Amino acid sequence: MPKINLLPEELINKIAAGEVIERPASVVKELIENSLDAGATRIVVEIKDYGKRLIKVSDNGEGMDQEDALKSVLRHATSKIKEVNDLFAIQTLGFRGEALASIAAVSRLTLITKQKGLVEGFSIIVEGGQMVNSGIVAAEKGTTVEVEDLFFNTPARKKFLKTDLVELRHIVEVVTHYALINSHISFRLIHDLKEWLNSPSVEDWRGNLAAIYGADLTKELLEISYHTPDDSIEVSGFVSKPYDARNDKTQQSLFVNRRWIRNEDLTKTVYDAYHSLLFVGKHPVFVINVNVDPTKIDVNVHPTKLDVKIEQKKEVQRALFTAIREAMRKNDLLPVMDFSYEQQLTFGTVGKKEEHKRDIKYHLDSSEQVPLQVKESEVLSSSLPESYVSMGSKSGMPESEKVPPLKLLGQLHQTFFVAETPGGVLFIDQHVVQERVLYEEFMEQLMNKNVAVQNLLSSEILELTPAQKLLLLENKNALHQLGFMLEEFGENSFVLKTIPTVFGRLQPKEMLFEVISMLQEGKNKLEQVQEEIITRMACRASVKAGDVLTNGEMQILLNSLSNTLFPYTCPHGRAVLIKMTVDELEKKFRRK
Ligand SMILES: Nc1ncnc2c1ncn2[C@@H]1O[C@H](COP(=O)(O)OP(=O)(O)OP(=O)(O)O)[C@@H](O)[C@H]1O
Ligand SMILES: [Mg+2]
Structure with a gap:
């Protein structure tokens, strides 16, 4: 018996819709792209109940006549391409003729549209892919699409939606990105009557960024502008100065031919251009558009059109790199090699030597050291000398997990503690000790x-x-x-009231932003990244190599270490202390 069925139209549409419309934000993205393609200068997005009840996008674009309005919700119906060759020279954001049909297949969609010059508008209502009503209506020039009850007939998809706030965040992200790249178009986003974004039409790009990102950040951004000699690639936009980089990646936007894309290779190029200027864990702010010949890119590679394939990828990367480097150079942000110093090293001339002494990472200042006096008899004696401090450990801890008794001798290279212990010498990494201590204190x-x-x-x-x-x-x-208590304070501001005491050494804001950035990198759920957050906070709050500690401070740290459950490693697994036995020393000195 034959087993292959031709699927009914309704099912085909639902399957196709599943590819294009993943979540409420996908609807917003498709509708905004349609409005932009229609030449709108004003786009209003209204959302109710995080997009579940209503997503409404209104524009003042060119609109449609009756015939087109009826066709617009059919699959593979588009005004943007006609033949195969057009597919390889896409100038518009849409081209598949799929978006409206897909949205209509999984919601109740109302479209009202009026073309310029016509007296009447036209409206259609489609429910789960079925046309249920159409007719003449009074309307303003432009198009309004209302999408109600998204995924009402695909419960599985509905179930997989993230929490309301996550879905709203994705919507905000879509509108923000399109607002960033379209200075001359006014965008508004309203959710349950609250305005989340208002980006009016402004003359220049920097002014537009200021409306969205605020004047403070925007005035610090560097403008980038570069084109290849043959004009085939044009890079423009804004990037932050290296030291203005953020702890998170929310303010990074990349566009190719003004289409918002995510592309790892190009993003990596941006980071490469900053190279050593960026601190570890810091992320530049950027809004960058790359214009390339539309015949040299393929936009038909991703169901949601979120990436493109670029034929001249290497050239584009080079142009992007040059654009950013140029901006840094113009603003004196690139470190320059000091050739006089190089020569000095080579030819041994005297001069600036003193200055360079500061660059040497470790230097031993003998006056700061407690003299090392180890009497052979003491070290070799098996009974514990009185001068050793026995580090009290948690009761019930296996012997192997205890910190050995030790006598602190001093700090070495402002990085390690040195202590005498029965049968040897301990070297203790001051940073790692504190990391372990803070981590456990906080965890408890x-x-x-x-x-x-x-x-x-x-x-x-x-x-x-x-x-x-x-x-x-x-x-x-x-x-x-x-331990972070926050209170809402005006539109997009919060007041930070408390921070965890254990990490009090850190800058409160920095710490919170770092936590936010980790939430973003993880799956946005605190429980999943909690361990990593605490490890990182412990690391950041700990003393560093180069910090000078008094004997008292060292002793306090060592006492706390002895109270930890796992005193031998940092939360990442690095060793806290290393022992060198007298036996090894004796072998080295050929005493044995
Ligand atoms: N806001 C609008 N204003 C004017 N015309 C519109 C609008 N939205 C859609 N259309 C018309 O309806 C057609 C179908 O829209 P739809 O979004 O389904 O497909 P598309 O934009 O052509 O391609 P894609 O599926 O890639 O988005 C468009 O080609 C356009 O002619
Ligand atoms: Mg479209």
């Missing part, structure tokens, strides 16, 4: 749901992008448990 508090917090005397006000704000709202309770 967290497990007991009793994180000690420190009130911030001067309130820290955090200015956030809408996307950052949503990320924060999603995790507000969990952040609270970690």
Whole structure:
């Protein structure tokens, strides 16, 4: 018996819709792209109940006549391409003739449109792919699409939606990106009557960024502008100065021919251009558009059109790199090689030597050291000399997990503690000790749901992008448990009231932004990245190589170490201490 069925139209449409419309934000993206292709200068996005109840996009673009309106919701119906060759020279954002049909297949869609010059408008209503009504209506010039009850007939898809705030964040992200690249078009985003974004039409690009990212950040951005000698590639946009880089990647936007894309290779090129100028874990802000010949790119590579294939990828990367480097150079941000110093090294001439002494990472200042006096008899004696401090460990801890008894001798290279221990010498990494100590202190508090917090005397006000704000709202309770108490303060601002005491050494804002950035890198859920967050905070809050410590401070740290459960490694697994036995020393000195 034959087993192959030809699928009914309705099912075909649902399957196709599944590829194009993943979540409410996909609807917003498709509708905005249609409005842009229709030449709109004003686009309003209204959302109700995080996009589940209503997504409405209105524009003042060219509109459609009756016949086109009826066709627009059919699959493979487009005004943007006609034949195969057109597919390889796409100038518009849409080209597949699929978006409206896909949206209509999984929602109740109402389209109202009026073409310029016509007296009447036209409206159609499609429910789950079935046309249920159409007729003449009064309307303004342009097009309004209302999408209600998204995924009402695909419960599986509905079930897989993330939390409301995550979905809203994706919507905000889409609108923000298109607003960033279209200065002359006014964008508004309203959710449940609250305005999330208002980006009016402005003359210049920098002014547009200021409306979205705020004047403070924007005035610090460097403009980039470069084209290849043959004009085939044009790079323009704005990038942050290296030291203005952020802890998260929410303010990075890349466009090719003004189409918002995500492309790892090009993003990597941006980071490469910053090279050593960027601190570890820091991310530049950028809004960059690359214009290339539309026949040299393939936009038909991703179901949601979120990436493109570029024929001259290498050339584009080079142009992008040059554009950013040029901007840095013009602004004196590139470090220059000091040739006089090189020569000095080569020819041994005297001169600036003193200055360069500072560059040497470790130097031993004998006056700061406690003299090392180890009497042979003491070291070799098996009974514990009185001068050794026995480090009290947690009761019930296996012998092997205890910190050995030791006598602190001093600090070495402002990086290691040196201590005498029965049968040898201990070298202890000061940074790693504190990392272990802070990590365990905090973990214990967290497990007991009793994180000690420190009130911030001067309130820290955090200015956030809408996307950052949503990320924060999603995790507000969990952040609270970690010791960060936040209160909403105006539109996109929060006041940070408390921080965890254990990490009090850190800059409060920095710490919170780092947590936010990790949330973003992880799956946006605090529980999944909690361990990593605490490890990183412990690392950042710990003393570093180069920090001078007093004997008292060292002793306190060592005492705390002995109270930890796992004193031998840092949370990442690096060794806290290394022992060199007297036996080894004796072999080295050929005493044995
Ligand atoms: N806001 C609008 N204003 C004017 N015409 C529109 C608008 N939205 C859609 N159309 C018309 O309807 C057609 C179908 O739209 P649809 O989004 O389904 O496909 P597309 O934009 O051509 O391609 P894609 O599937 O890649 O988005 C468009 O080609 C366009 O002619
Ligand atoms: Mg479209």
